[in-house]
Amino acid sequence: MAVETRRLLTTSKAISEAIAQEMERDPRVFVMGEDVGVYGGIFGATEGLLAKFGPERIMDTPISETAFIGTAIGAAISGMRPIAELMFVDFFGVCMDQIYNHMAKIHYESGGNVTVPMVLTTAIGGGYGDAAQHSQTLYGLFAHLPGMKIVVPSTPYDAKGLMISAIRDDNPVVYFFHKGIMGLGWMTPNPRATGEVPEEPYTVPIGKADVKRAGGDVTIVTVSLMVHRALDAAEDLATEGIEAEVLDLRSLVPLDREAIVESVRKTHRLLVVDEDYGSFGMSGEVITTAIEGAFDHLDAPPARLAYPDVPVPYSRPMEQFCLPDREKIAAAARQLVKG
Amino acid sequence: MAVETRRLLTTSKAISEAIAQEMERDPRVFVMGEDVGVYGGIFGATEGLLAKFGPERIMDTPISETAFIGTAIGAAISGMRPIAELMFVDFFGVCMDQIYNHMAKIHYESGGNVTVPMVLTTAIGGGYGDAAQHSQTLYGLFAHLPGMKIVVPSTPYDAKGLMISAIRDDNPVVYFFHKGIMGLGWMTPNPRATGEVPEEPYTVPIGKADVKRAGGDVTIVTVSLMVHRALDAAEDLATEGIEAEVLDLRSLVPLDREAIVESVRKTHRLLVVDEDYGSFGMSGEVITTAIEGAFDHLDAPPARLAYPDVPVPYSRPMEQFCLPDREKIAAAARQLVKG
Amino acid sequence: MPSNETLRALHHQMVRIRVFEETLQKIYFEGKTPAFDIAAGPVPGEMHLAAGQEPVAAGVCAHLRPTDAVTATHRPHHVALAHGMDMQRLAAEIFGKETGLGHGKGGHMHLFDPATNFGCSGIIAEGMPTAVGHALAFKKLGRDDIAVSFFGEGAANQGAFHESLNLAALWKLGVVFVCEDNAWAISVPKDKATAIANNSDRASAYGMPGVLIPDNDPVAVYEAAGEAVARARRGGGPSLIEIKTDRLLGHFEGDPQLYRTKAEMETVTQRDAIRRFERQLIESGAMTQPDLDQVWEAARAEVAEAVEFARSSPYPAPEAALLHVFA
Amino acid sequence: MPSNETLRALHHQMVRIRVFEETLQKIYFEGKTPAFDIAAGPVPGEMHLAAGQEPVAAGVCAHLRPTDAVTATHRPHHVALAHGMDMQRLAAEIFGKETGLGHGKGGHMHLFDPATNFGCSGIIAEGMPTAVGHALAFKKLGRDDIAVSFFGEGAANQGAFHESLNLAALWKLGVVFVCEDNAWAISVPKDKATAIANNSDRASAYGMPGVLIPDNDPVAVYEAAGEAVARARRGGGPSLIEIKTDRLLGHFEGDPQLYRTKAEMETVTQRDAIRRFERQLIESGAMTQPDLDQVWEAARAEVAEAVEFARSSPYPAPEAALLHVFA
Numbered sequence A, B: 001m002a003v004e005t006r007r008l009l010t011t012s013k014a015i016s017e018a019i020a021q022e023m024e025r026d027p028r029v030f031v032m033g034e035d036v037g038v039y040g041g042i043f044g045a046t047e048g049l050l051a052k053f054g055p056e057r058i059m060d061t062p063i064s065e066t067a068f069i070g071t072a073i074g075a076a077i078s079g080m081r082p083i084a085e086l087m088f089v090d091f092f093g094v095c096m097d098q099i100y101n102h103m104a105k106i107h108y109e110s111g112g113n114v115t116v117p118m119v120l121t122t123a124i125g126g127g128y129g130d131a132a133q134h135s136q137t138l139y140g141l142f143a144h145l146p147g148m149k150i151v152v153p154s155t156p157y158d159a160k161g162l163m164i165s166a167i168r169d170d171n172p173v174v175y176f177f178h179k180g181i182m183g184l185g186w187m188t189p190n191p192r193a194t195g196e197v198p199e200e201p202y203t204v205p206i207g208k209a210d211v212k213r214a215g216g217d218v219t220i221v222t223v224s225l226m227v228h229r230a231l232d233a234a235e236d237l238a239t240e241g242i243e244a245e246v247l248d249l250r251s252l253v254p255l256d257r258e259a260i261v262e263s264v265r266k267t268h269r270l271l272v273v274d275e276d277y278g279s280f281g282m283s284g285e286v287i288t289t290a291i292e293g294a295f296d297h298l299d300a301p302p303a304r305l306a307y308p309d310v311p312v313p314y315s316r317p318m319e320q321f322c323l324p325d326r327e328k329i330a331a332a333a334r335q336l337v338k339g
Numbered sequence C, D: 001m002p003s004n005e006t007l008r009a010l011h012h013q014m015v016r017i018r019v020f021e022e023t024l025q026k027i028y029f030e031g032k033t034p035a036f037d038i039a040a041g042p043v044p045g046e047m048h049l050a051a052g053q054e055p056v057a058a059g060v061c062a063h064l065r066p067t068d069a070v071t072a073t074h075r076p077h078h079v080a081l082a083h084g085m086d087m088q089r090l091a092a093e094i095f096g097k098e099t100g101l102g103h104g105k106g107g108h109m110h111l112f113d114p115a116t117n118f119g120c121s122g123i124i125a126e127g128m129p130t131a132v133g134h135a136l137a138f139k140k141l142g143r144d145d146i147a148v149s150f151f152g153e154g155a156a157n158q159g160a161f162h163e164s165l166n167l168a169a170l171w172k173l174g175v176v177f178v179c180e181d182n183a184w185a186i187s188v189p190k191d192k193a194t195a196i197a198n199n200s201d202r203a204s205a206y207g208m209p210g211v212l213i214p215d216n217d218p219v220a221v222y223e224a225a226g227e228a229v230a231r232a233r234r235g236g237g238p239s240l241i242e243i244k245t246d247r248l249l250g251h252f253e254g255d256p257q258l259y260r261t262k263a264e265m266e267t268v269t270q271r272d273a274i275r276r277f278e279r280q281l282i283e284s285g286a287m288t289q290p291d292l293d294q295v296w297e298a299a300r301a302e303v304a305e306a307v308e309f310a311r312s313s314p315y316p317a318p319e320a321a322l323l324h325v326f327a
């Protein structure tokens, strides 16, 4: 009798497993950040690692993001492969110089002679009442700045494979995990935050988008938690006879422009869904990419459903009003298809 | 006999005159920053002010951008109207938290009860060999973040009027001046960096784009120094019978979307020129705006000519290769029109 | 020794803060049991309570006027209340209601109150430069108001601490920097984060006085703050006060605190500053047990009323999210 | 007192740096006269020269190996040369040539040299955390190499200073922090920026030794650095050394220095550390005038060769701008 064995992990477990396997494989890999030790990372990305690797390799830091991210840079130059965690992406402002002016540029400034192989992990996303300084996504801002790869996984499988790729990459990689996909016990449950994850190490290539659902009527391009919202919406749309293709970019830098163009050439319609602020961000870049590569294939102007250009409000009715969700995505896609 | 009297000022003089006039009008206005005193600001934006107003109102600061920009925030809340200078926009990374998480959000977080009337001035732009950490423009990054107005003047006239508007605005305004338009004695001369400026105080509205040259064949949307490059290109194009309309956005937040759409509906063709990095920035936002408002009026896919997604290289041939210029703009516009 | 009236006022302040925090703790878990979901219930998001740190807020703010500026942290309620913030509007904001201080936009980490010139924020050390700015404005405006910046011992390793203290000292501004050393920054103990034992020793790096209050005693805080506030008010420049205080609860509610030993938890509970202070008040004759009971009762009534106000207030309209980006 | 050999080595280092900087100064103005245009000539952009600050670089770097890491600032040439950077590739980088350290991509503020584990950057205090990271790597790799972070007195008011010193001290890393106090941060004098007189006094805020060298003396620097380097190497943790040094030239070339009095300029020129050191060398008999002359001559030859190499090297291809964003 054949027994189906599926190995289901939450995204946070998938990430910590990836880190653990790479740490076992490569003694140069270590982790630094606030509360990454005993606490296991506020969002569980380093859970269990302290017990396994001890405080020399899983290092709690002072609240000194500039210092410890800069420390990761120096350590990377001198032969280590650090993983540094910026607890919430919202905190980038206290340490962005180290990230974008130093980490991201050294390889270029050195004419290719110095590499900075490090991973900067950080949590994104709202929806749980954490207000203006703890709920942002901001990947669009990082993607605007050259020299760092930008990874934004949506599933446990991708999360593990992309983390292993990130650690093995010789470039600085910023790895954004959405709190809402981590599968944490204390967040609103998301059935899609758990998924099949092979035990053995594997990589998912950075720079390749992934069709998470195929469809011929409209392309929905997005990342991270919004992939799941889009899949939910696609189910609703399917009952109406609209087949949405959901394209998960998985990384913003490099951006898989071919995949965007290819899908739009097939469906002739594009909706970009973005939990980051709407203006001057990902939504405009994806739409422009489609325009550049598939202008003559479009049956309707590409549309976007993004976070409005307002700080994240605290109160639930206002926050929910701002967030793209299943209904809003379905409505926007329906509008694109039916006009 | 009538004598024509034209009052010509450089942009830097126009800015310092605006500040001086507002300081005379309003005792709450004062200036803080590195080298804004005796030195008069590295790019001359505060030249002559120390002599006029003394060190109590023109305050040199330590190299502590987080502290002095935060100080401006507190002073603004408690009744002053500070102007803080971040010497180069490239330095935003050491103090961005104060700017985007605090200055930009307090009014919103307070539900409208607290205002933060301050101006943050900063220098942008390259082209003179100052390399990766002193040559960026980055206004697209600031424009992505809600809660601050983003002003990017191109002419002495606009610079003065927009500065007065910025100082009188009850919101935080980030005012970007391009080194190449300041009319400094030590920068490559730019004849357009000097222009007629009325002596009396006047305002230019924040949020209104300006047609700097009318034309019917193609719309070139840009800001700051690139307005002048576009005007130069438009002259060349005119000799070929192509009439380019040059739309100077003047501010990115609020963005004058109507003006973009209106111009594109007229010319049916759009070229965005951007000295900021190409991806995830202004160029995509302007193109998307045109798509949203004028999709059916377009005779060709909108195009962009932006700084490539690479850190600014030091060596002249490489830097010039990256920068949009008169020839590249003309070529891109020509391509749009002639196909 | 302060007057009995002052001692009673300190006690009253501490008690109403404690009752507020304990009440909020209960409310926070409404809708979050049996399965804890941070997004659920009347009060979503992170909740940082200051139970145990009342001596700091009460002792310092006793010297302040509503026109003095105060900047606080992600753990702001004790300071907000001690500085005179309206408890009802505070509660309503925490409930995300239209009647809240920020009409529900700010939430518990982002409280801004023009009536008491109070502000706080969720980014570590972010409010320290703001305090310097308030003080600069007061100097420019010729006011003898001052600014007080509260921050945790964890925040003292953030660059903004250094820059703010240097600037305040350089410009001789009327700022009192108050370091609440509760020994923990989430799960990271002080000695795993700070190269020296006492942050007050860092005052010398800026040429300002540094005072250490080693035992979370409200009277000691009151006295040290009195001096610092008076110095600031008379133009004598900034000071740094460090108080060894106690975080009686988790970093945020729902924190399992696995990083803390049972022994440590017991020790801090045992040395609860309010209970110790009450013993002293009774011993010195400043208050009787019935006096104390009355204070607690009044505090419970005040807090109940504030909570009732918050509960019964309407939510803001969803579309109100789009308002107040710009003035 | 160091050996005569060491004294001569210090002298030689200082002289070659000085000749390099003075030569560069002349070259910088090529193409920029009569009208100064920062974009023109063989060397565009800002140019920060370190003439006067040679004792710091020579005295500290004399103790270093190529495997020790050094992070420097926007004013990096003296340190780069003293740490052993190839002068030809340095010059070529400054000329923006293909043969430069970074193939012309970095320029004078962004020099990265794997051969000497050297890096610098144009953002104030940006390299301080990097140095901590190098030292951490060495500890993890079991190497007894150390890291040295050079920074100006202006940088000591930046948050990164505070965070870096705390972290290095906390983790007992082998870092030597070297503060070059040349009294100026562009046009802002030290006392208008720093609340205390000596940054070395700030070492106590981190529990690390702080040493003040008051007079730009290469031997004093050499001795203090020797101790600090030895301590770092044997696992004894970080130190802070502050040197009162002199900026003989403008902040950058083309700086009219209107903020400096003529008297001050004369004073610093008069007390030129190299000339003073040469007088001592002659007095002590360590070197004769002909010895000195020979050093200058050799330095001129070395610099001329480097400049010739830079001048005759080809520019990178314009499209090379698109390379090396990613490895």
Ligand SMILES: Cc1ncc(C[n+]2csc(CCOP(=O)(O)OP(=O)(O)O)c2C)c(N)n1
Pocket: A034, A063, A065, A087, A091, A094, C074, C075, C122, C123, C124, C151, C152, C153, C154, C155, C156, C182, C184, C185, C186, C247, C251
């Ligand atoms: C810049 C920044 N880094 C990290 C955090 C996450 N964080 C929130 S509270 C906290 C601990 C703060 O410790 P402390 O300053 O001692 O204050 P306490 O919580 O003990 O009151 C941390 C790390 C943050 N909010 N901002």
Ligand SMILES: Cc1ncc(C[n+]2csc(CCOP(=O)(O)OP(=O)(O)O)c2C)c(N)n1
Pocket: B034, B063, B065, B087, B091, B094, D074, D075, D122, D123, D124, D151, D152, D153, D154, D155, D156, D182, D184, D185, D186, D247, D251
């Ligand atoms: C974060 C940041 N702020 C400001 C500047 C502009 N800037 C360049 S050099 C300098 C002065 C630095 O003074 P100091 O640290 O004493 O070094 P010195 O120039 O005297 O060698 C300033 C303000 C910068 N490069 N980076």
Ligand SMILES: [Mg+2]
Pocket: C152, C153, C154, C180, C181, C182, C183, C184, C185, C186
């Ligand atoms: Mg604490």
Ligand SMILES: [Mg+2]
Pocket: D152, D153, D154, D180, D181, D182, D183, D184, D185, D186
């Ligand atoms: Mg200096």
